[in-house]
Amino acid sequence: MTQSLTLENINAHYGTTQVLEDLSLHIAEGELVSLLGSSGCGKTTTLRLVAGFLEPTSGSIKLGDRDLTRLPAHARDIGLVFQTYALFPHLTVRDNVGFGLKQRNISGAERKKRVDTMIERVGLGELADRHPANLSGGQRQRVALARALVIDPPLLMFDEPLSNLDAKLRVDMRVEIRRLQQANGTTALYVTHDQEEAFSISDRVAIMKGGKIMQLDTPEVLYSRPANAFVADFVGFDNMIEMEAIAEAGDAVRAQMAGGVQIDLPKSQFTIPSKKFLFATRPEGLLVEPETSGFGIPAELGMRTYIGRAYQYHCETAAGVVMANGPQATPFESGSAAMLVPQPEQCCLLPTES
Amino acid sequence: MKTRIHPVLIVLTVLTFLFLLGPLVVIIGSALSDTTYLTFPPQGLTLHWFTNIFEISAFTRTMGTSFMLAVAGTTLSMLIGIPAAYAMARYRIELPAFLGNVFVLPILIPEIVLGFSLMKSLASGFGLPISLALLVGHALIVLPYTVRVVGASLNSFDFSIEEAAVSLGCPRIKAFFTVVLPNIRAGIIAGFILAFITSLNDVSISIFLTGPGVSTLPIQLLAHMEQFFDPTIASVSVLLMGVTVAVMAVVERTLGLTFLTK
Amino acid sequence: MSNRLRAWLLATPAILLVFIFLGLPVLATFATTFGDPKGPFSTYAAFFNSRFRMTVLWRTMEVALVTTIISVAIGFCTAWVVARMPGRIKSLLIIAAVFPLLTGVVVRSFAWLVILGKNGILNNFLIKIGAIAEPLSMLYTQGSVIVAMVYLFVPLMILTLVGVLEGIPQDMTDAAASLGATPAATFRQVVLPMAVPGLIVGAVLVFTGSFTSYATPQLLGGERQMMMGTFLYQRAMVTFDWVGASTIAAVMVVVTLTTVLIMSKVARKLNPMAG
Ligand SMILES: Nc1ncnc2c1ncn2[C@@H]1O[C@H](COP(=O)(O)OP(=O)(O)OP(=O)(O)O)[C@@H](O)[C@H]1O
Ligand SMILES: [Mg+2]
Numbered sequence: 001m002t003q004s005l006t007l008e009n010i011n012a013h014y015g016t017t018q019v020l021e022d023l024s025l026h027i028a029e030g031e032l033v034s035l036l037g038s039s040g041c042g043k044t045t046t047l048r049l050v051a052g053f054l055e056p057t058s059g060s061i062k063l064g065d066r067d068l069t070r071l072p073a074h075a076r077d078i079g080l081v082f083q084t085y086a087l088f089p090h091l092t093v094r095d096n097v098g099f100g101l102k103q104r105n106i107s108g109a110e111r112k113k114r115v116d117t118m119i120e121r122v123g124l125g126e127l128a129d130r131h132p133a134n135l136s137g138g139q140r141q142r143v144a145l146a147r148a149l150v151i152d153p154p155l156l157m158f159d160e161p162l163s164n165l166d167a168k169l170r171v172d173m174r175v176e177i178r179r180l181q182q183a184n185g186t187t188a189l190y191v192t193h194d195q196e197e198a199f200s201i202s203d204r205v206a207i208m209k210g211g212k213i214m215q216l217d218t219p220e221v222l223y224s225r226p227a228n229a230f231v232a233d234f235v236g237f238d239n240m241i242e243m244e245a246i247a248e249a250g251d252a253v254r255a256q257m258a259g260g261v262q263i264d265l266p267k268s269q270f271t272i273p274s275k276k277f278l279f280a281t282r283p284e285g286l287l288v289e290p291e292t293s294g295f296g297i298p299a300e301l302g303m304r305t306y307i308g309r310a311y312q313y314h315c316e317t318a319a320g321v322v323m324a325n326g327p328q329a330t331p332f333e334s335g336s337a338a339m340l341v342p343q344p345e346q347c348c349l350l351p352t353e354s
Numbered sequence: 355m356k357t358r359i360h361p362v363l364i365v366l367t368v369l370t371f372l373f374l375l376g377p378l379v380v381i382i383g384s385a386l387s388d389t390t391y392l393t394f395p396p397q398g399l400t401l402h403w404f405t406n407i408f409e410i411s412a413f414t415r416t417m418g419t420s421f422m423l424a425v426a427g428t429t430l431s432m433l434i435g436i437p438a439a440y441a442m443a444r445y446r447i448e449l450p451a452f453l454g455n456v457f458v459l460p461i462l463i464p465e466i467v468l469g470f471s472l473m474k475s476l477a478s479g480f481g482l483p484i485s486l487a488l489l490v491g492h493a494l495i496v497l498p499y500t501v502r503v504v505g506a507s508l509n510s511f512d513f514s515i516e517e518a519a520v521s522l523g524c525p526r527i528k529a530f531f532t533v534v535l536p537n538i539r540a541g542i543i544a545g546f547i548l549a550f551i552t553s554l555n556d557v558s559i560s561i562f563l564t565g566p567g568v569s570t571l572p573i574q575l576l577a578h579m580e581q582f583f584d585p586t587i588a589s590v591s592v593l594l595m596g597v598t599v600a601v602m603a604v605v606e607r608t609l610g611l612t613f614l615t616k
Numbered sequence: 617m618s619n620r621l622r623a624w625l626l627a628t629p630a631i632l633l634v635f636i637f638l639g640l641p642v643l644a645t646f647a648t649t650f651g652d653p654k655g656p657f658s659t660y661a662a663f664f665n666s667r668f669r670m671t672v673l674w675r676t677m678e679v680a681l682v683t684t685i686i687s688v689a690i691g692f693c694t695a696w697v698v699a700r701m702p703g704r705i706k707s708l709l710i711i712a713a714v715f716p717l718l719t720g721v722v723v724r725s726f727a728w729l730v731i732l733g734k735n736g737i738l739n740n741f742l743i744k745i746g747a748i749a750e751p752l753s754m755l756y757t758q759g760s761v762i763v764a765m766v767y768l769f770v771p772l773m774i775l776t777l778v779g780v781l782e783g784i785p786q787d788m789t790d791a792a793a794s795l796g797a798t799p800a801a802t803f804r805q806v807v808l809p810m811a812v813p814g815l816i817v818g819a820v821l822v823f824t825g826s827f828t829s830y831a832t833p834q835l836l837g838g839e840r841q842m843m844m845g846t847f848l849y850q851r852a853m854v855t856f857d858w859v860g861a862s863t864i865a866a867v868m869v870v871v872t873l874t875t876v877l878i879m880s881k882v883a884r885k886l887n888p889m890a891g
Binding site (some may be wrong): 359363364366367370371373374375377378380381384391392393394418433434435437438440442444445448449453454457459460462463464465466468470471472473474475476479491493494497501546551553554555556558561562572575576579583587588591594595598599601602 | 619620622623624626627629631632633634637638639640641642644645648690693695696697698700709711712713714716718720721722724726727728729730731733735737740767770771774794824827828829830831833835839845848849852855858861862865868869872873876879
C-alpha cells in the first residue's frame with residue numbers, strides 16, 4: 001500500500017520568520033529520499049509539515065492522490081521515527097508497537113499477531129514485555145522502527161534516527177532500515193546531516209540550505225556533478241577558482257583567473273555555463289606535475305602531507321591557495337614550482353552565485 | 355506551530371486566575387477604603403489605615419518579633435542545614451539513604467502536632483523560655499527548605515573543582531568558603547528566602563508557642579480579627595503582600611521563578 | 617579524618633536538631649496517649665467511641681478529600697493551559713500562581729472572610745443585583761472552609777502540574793498523533809498515564825495540608841465547623857486536656873503518614889520511568 005509523496009511550493013513560517021521557501025519535492029512510490037543539510041536548514045520542519053504537526057503558510061502536500069495539507073496529524077497515516085525515539089515510557093515494548101493498531105481498532109487477536117511478527121522481525125522477541133527504560137539505545141531504536149512499520153504506512157519518515165547511537169551501531173542500523181524499507185517497498189523520507197549516511201541509504205538525496213532544496217539527485221550525480229557551488233562545497237570540492245571566459249581558442253575556450261593566469265579548457269570535456277564561472281575540483285582533480293608540462297595552472301608548492309594513495313600539497317597560485325594531489329612515486333619538494341593539471345572528469349564548471 | 359486549546363479550557367483558566375488574584379485585589383481595595391468597616395470596592399481613598407498600623411503597638415511589636423524570628427530561625431537552620439546538605443551531596447556513599455528522609459520529617463509531621471508537642475515538652479516540661487522554643491520550632495519547620503534547596507544546588511556542583519583547589523594547596527575549610535560557597539550562592543539565597551517567608555507566615559507552630567509578651571504577626575492578626583473587623587488588618591495584609599513581592603523578585607533574580615515548578 | 621567520619625560530623629547537628637526537637641517531643645506526645653490508668657488504649661477507645669470526635673474526624677477527612685478533588689481538577693485544567701502558553705505569557709501566569717502561594721495563610725483566609733461575610737462583598741453584590749433579599753450566612757459552613765482551602769492549595773497544584781506536564785516531551789504526543797491517536801486518545805493513553813505519578817504527589821500534598829490545617833478552619837469554620845487542627849488547639853489551650861489533645865495529634869500523624877506512605881507507593885508503582 002505504498003504511495004508517492006508530493007510537496008508543491010511549500011512556504012512555512014515560525015511566527016514571522018520564514019523557514020521553508022517555495023519548496024517542492026516528489027518522492028516516487030517505494031523510493032527513499034534523504035534531506036541532507038546543516039543544522040537549522042529546515043529538515044525537521046519539512047518532516048513536521050508532512051506529518052501534520054505544522055501547517056504550511058501556502059503550498060500543498062499530497063500522498064498518492066490524497067491531499068494532506070489540511071488533514072490533522074492523526075488522520076494522515078504516516079509512520080514516523082523520532083530522533084529521541086519518543087517511546088511511551090509507561091507502555092511495554094509490545095504495547096508501544098501495538099499502539100498504532102489499537103488506534104485503528106484492530107481486534108486483540110489480530111493485533112497480537114501483527115505485533116509479535118513485527119517484534120520478531122526487528123529481533124526483539126525476548127524483550128517484548130520490557131519497558132523502554134530497560135532497553136539499550138539500539139534496542140529502543142528497533143522498537144521505534146517496529147512501531148512505525150507495524151501500521152503498514154504508505155509513507156515512512158525518519159528524523160535523524162541514528163544520531164544517538166554509537167558509530168558501529170549506526171552503520172548496522174542504517175543497513176537494517178534500508179532492508180526493512182525495501183522489503184516493504186515503502187516510500188520513505190529520511191532526514192540526516194551525515195553525508196555518508198544519506199548517500200549510502202538513499203535512492204536520491206536533497207541537499208538543503210536556508211529552507212530551500214539546492215539539488216535533488218542520486219548520490220552518484222551529487223558526488224560527481226554538483227549543480228552549484230553550495231552543493232559542490234558540501235560534497236567536498238575544496239577548490240573553487242573564479243574564472244572568466246575571454247576567448248575561443250580553436251576547439252577550446254580560453255579562461256582567465258585572478259592574477260591574469262590563463263588556461264585553455266577543451267570544449268569536448270568542459271561546458272562553460274556562463275561568461276563568469278567557478279572552476280571546482282576536489283584535490284584529486286588537480287594533478288601536480290613538473291613545471292615543464294605545458295598545460296595547467298602554475299603554482300608554488302607549499303606543505304606536503306601524505307594521505308595514503310597520494311601526496312597532497314598546499315599550492316600557492318596567482319588565484320589563491322588550492323589543494324592538489326601528486327603521484328606517490330615522485331614526491332615534490334616544498335618550495336618548488338609546479339603545474340596543476342585539471343582532470344576533466346573530476347572537475348566541474350559552475351555558474352557563479354548571484 | 356499552534357497546538358489548539360479548547361476554548362472551554364481557556365475560559366476555565368481565566369476564571370482560575372481571577373479566583374487566585376481577585377481576593378488579593380479585594381484586600382488591597384479594602385485597605386484603601388475610607389470607611390471604618392471592610393468594604394470593596396473602596397469608598398473614598400485613604401492611607402489612614404496604613405498609618406494606623408503603627409499606632410497599634412501590638413502590631414509594631416509583633417512585626418519586629420516576626421521579622422527577627424524569621425531571620426534568626428532561618429539563619430540557625432542554614433547553619434545546621436548547609437553542612438548536612440553538603441555532607442549528603444559530597445559524601446553520598448558514606449551516609450545511609452534514609453537520612454534524606456530524616457530532614458524532611460518536619461514536613462511529614464503535621465506542623466500543628468509539632469507545635470503542640472514542642473509546647474508540651476519544651477516550654478511546659480523543661481521550662482524552656484517560650485521565645486527559645488519558638489525559635490527552635492521555626493528552625494525545624496524551615497530545615498527541609500534549606501536542606502533541599504541548597505542540596506539541589508550542591509547536586510549540580512562539580513566537586514572536582516573543590517578537589518582541584520585542595521590539590522593546589524588550599525585547606526579544605528578555606529576551599530569550602532572560597533570555592534564551594536560562591537558557586538551555590540543562588541541556592542543559598544533562594545533557600546534562605548523561601549525559609550524566611552515560610553517562617554514569617556507560620557501559624558501552626560507559633561499558635562502554641564506564643565504567650566504573654568511573645569507573639570508573632572500572624573498570631574496577632576488572628577487575635578485582632580476576632581475583636582475588630584476594620585481595614586487595619588487589610589493594610590497589614592497589604593504590607594505582607596509587599597514582602598511577598600520582594601521575595602519573588604529575589605527568587606526570580608537568583609534561580610528564576612520557574613524553579614518552583616520543578 | 618576519614619570521609620565517613622567527616623560526613624557524619626557535618627550531618628550531626630541537623631540530625632540532632634530533628635531528633636531532639638522533633639523526634640523526642642512527638643514521641644513524648646504519643647507516650648502520653650498510652651499512659652491512661654484505665655489501660656493503654658483507653659484514650660483511643662474514648663476517641664473512637666465519642667460521636668463528637670468522630671464527627672470532627674470525618675468532617676476533616678471529607679473537607680480534605682473534597683478540597684483535594686476540586687484542587688486537582690482545577691489545577692490540572694489550568695496547568696494544562698499554562699504549560700501550552702508561549703514563553704512570556706507562561707511566566708506571567710506562573711508568577712500569578714506563585715504570588716498567592718507565597719502570601720501567608722492568614723492573609724489568604726482573611727480575604728475570604730471579607731468576601732463571604734454577612735456584610736461581605738458577595739452578599740452585598742447579590743443583594744444589589746436583586747438575587748437575594750436577605751444576606752446569606754455563608755461563613756462558618758463547610759462550604760466556606762472548602763472554598764478557602766481550595767484557594768489555599770490550587771496554586772500549589774498548578775505549579776506542581778505545570779512541572780509534570782512540561783516534563784512530558786512534545787515528541788511523545790506527536791508520536792501518538794502520528795500513530796493515529798486522536799487528541800482525546802493521546803490525552804487518555806499517553807498524557808494522563810505519564811502525569812498520574814506527579815498528580816498523586818500533588819494530591820497527597822493537598823490532602824495532608826488541608827487535613828492538618830489550622831488557620832483556615834479557625835477563621836472560616838469557627839466553633840461550628842471544628843476540624844482536627846482546631847480541635848487539637850481547643851483541647852490543648854482552651855480546656856487544657858493534654859491527653860485528649862495528644863490523642864488527636866496521634867490520629868492526625870497516623871492518617872497523614874499512612875496517606876503519604878500508601879500514595880507514594882502507588883505513585884512509584886505507576887511511575888513509567890521506573891520500568
Ligand atoms: N519552534 C520554533 N520556533 C521558532 N523557530 C523555530 C522553531 N523550530 C525551528 N525553528 C527555526 O526554524 C529553522 C529550521 O529548523 P529545523 O528544526 O527544521 O532545522 P533542522 O534542519 O532540522 O536542523 P537540525 O539539523 O539542527 O535538526 C531554524 O532556523 C530554527 O531556528
Ligand atoms: Mg532537526
